[in-house]
Amino acid sequence: MVSINRISLKIFISMFLSILFFSVIFSIYYVKNQKKEIIDSMQLEAKSIAKMIVYVTSDAIVLNDGAYIVEFNHEFLSQHELLKSIIISKNSNEYFIIKKDKWLFEKSIDSSFTKLEGDTARAKIMKSKVLDEMVFHYTYPIVFSATNWGHIHLSFSLEQYNKRITSMYVSFSLFFIVLLFITSLVSYFIAKSFSKPIIKLNEIANEISHGNLQVRSDYKSKDEFGQLSNSFNKMISKIQSSQEQLKESHEELENRVEIRTLELNETNKKLEEKTIELEYLNKQLDKKVKDEVEKRTDQERLLIQQSRLAAMGEMIGNIAHQWRQPLSIITTAASGIKVEKEFGISSEKEELNKVETIMKTSIYLSNTIEDFSNFFKPNKEKENFNIETMLKQSLELVGASFKYYHISVNIDVEKEIIVNGFANEYAQAIMNILNNAKDILVDRSIQNPTIDLKIYEKNGLGVLAIKDNAGGIDNNIIDKIFEPYFTTKHKSQGTGIGLYMSKMIIEENMQGELKVENSKDGAVFTISVPNI
Structure with missing residues (x-):
């Protein structure tokens, strides 16, 4: 059973x-x-x-x-x-x-x-x-x-x-459940009808498995199971004659296994050699990776140093423009005192007025140095700051340079926007873009050079758009201007890292976005920073 x-x-x-x-x-x-x-x-x-x-x-x-x-x-x-x-x-x-x-x-x-x-x-x-x-x-x-x-x-x-x-799957699932039930019934009845002759053949197979090769099947039928019974009897006879051949094949198989074992041992030995070679290559690769990391670190340090030197160069240029007029005032006042003394027409009141003028102008020069010094100090912690305030601070530092080249600046502030980040670094990014715009306006000798500045809010971001009328950036290089060391200026005029550092400040330090596109008049740089 x-x-x-x-x-x-x-x-x-x-x-x-x-x-x-x-x-x-x-x-x-x-x-x-x-x-x-x-x-x-x-x-x-x-x-x-x-x-x-x-x-x-x-x-x-x-x-x-x-x-x-x-x-x-x-x-x-x-x-x-x-x-x-x-x-x-x-x-x-x-x-x-x-x-x-x-x-x-x-x-x-x-x-x-x-x-x-x-x-x-x-x-x-x-x-x-x-x-x-x-x-x-x-x-x-x-x-x-x-x-x-x-x-x-x-x-x-x-x-x-x-x-x-979903509706299709529900309908099909119901159909499939019914199909499974019908399939189970059909399979049960077919299995029951086919199992009887197989049981009889299985009994004979058990006898053969115990070494009794004298047993034969007595199942008689005209269907395939009857043919299987006759074939089974013939198979038993052939098994008897095949035993001797099987012994011979077994001995031959043992010989082949021994040969194959020797081949596998040789293969394992070669594999061990390759493993040792691979370990050596891995060690060499680790060393190369470390060397490349150190090289990259040195390059980044050099890049930062070059950025600082470039910023210092811009700072000195702007200080020169800021100091030109005050120094002229001091020189004029001092010369006036000297001339009046030589001709004997000076008075104590006039001398005091000129000395006071020299002192006030000297204080202005000292304050200018203090402003530039504070501007280039890096912020250690993030703080809330007004975009308009930092924009005006940057304009004050480059204002004299803009006046020298007769560059007009228009400011449009839609609303006051407060953002959180590194204020001085944000202002440095603005000044890098402003200096870049100034240089291209001067280089191309633009008539009525103008820079338009607009502050507005968009999608939860505080946006500052800086637009010039210098004719735009060549489409062949517009995708490269934020790459380090890329510049269209002579080596004596630029290092090619100002815009790259600005992008790093805005996108990596302040999680914002700095992008550029051309308008009909010139390039438009857009700085977007999450507002509070």
Whole structure:
């Protein structure tokens, strides 16, 4: 009875798993087709929406009417519950990114979007870098008048898709449970009918396993089990004749094992040699890594030192401009006293007035040195400071230099913004950018040189925009200007580390962002720092 139960169980399991296997294949095929149908329906809906948007905004795209593109798509987005974002990608590398709560204009977008752009529409379930969530993303080429003007990217919520998938899985799960029950019944009856002849053959096999080669099967049937019984009897006869051959094969196998063991020992010896060699290479690699780290550390120290020297050079230049007029006043006053004494026309009152002028001017010069000294002291701890205050402090230090070169400065403050960070380092970053703007204005001999400064708040960030009218930065180098040692000036005029240090101050020390772009008049540097 135990044997019957075991065989029946095996046959039952075999039949059950076989039927289950084909059921799973069918299930996978069914689920795949259902998902495809759902995706196709979403794709049709996305295509109709994309065609409508392209049709309505075609004139705005051709005329480059960004205001209409943003206004229409933002209004359309707010009325469509499942549509999460719209990206208008123009061939001129201009991107309008419209979300339900805001819109952005960018010069580039994530490569996961651009990879989907092509001559035909494409759809994909992916994680949107704009929304930071999984969406159904549809990309459609903007084509009219036989011209490709760009692409439109539509990101849809997966809420409806997930509901339909869930509903499909629930329905299919119920169907699968019923299928399992039916499969169990069918497998049970098939296992029971097949187990009986197998039990008989199993008894003969047990006798053979105990060395009794005289036993034979007496099962008679015209089906496959009868043929198996006859084959079993023939097999026993052949086993008897094969025993001697098996002994010979066994001896030959032992010889082969011995030879193979010797080969493995040789291989292990070679492996040990390679292991020793690898350990030596690892030690050499560790040494090289340490040497490179030390070299990099020395380079960073040199970079910081060069930055300090460059800042000191700028400081001396600004002090020279600040002191030129006061020194002239002192010289004039001293010369006046001398001339009046020589001609005998001096009076005690006039001399006292001139001496007082010299003293006041000397105090001004001393205060100037104190201002520059305090400015270049590094902050040890973060503090709250006003962006406008630090901007004006930087302008005071470079103001005389700007006046010398007749550079006009316009300040537009939308609101008072307080941020937390290293105040002096923030001011140094501003002064580096201002000096850079001054140098390019002077170098290009710009008529009516002007620097526009604007302070405003955007997305929880305190923003300072510094714009000049020097004509902008060459597109071939605009991506390199923040790299260390990169400069377009002669070596005697710059080290190429001022903008690099400014970017380090803003982004690494204050967790902000420093970026640059060209406007129609010139370069615009934007400093963004989290406000309080």
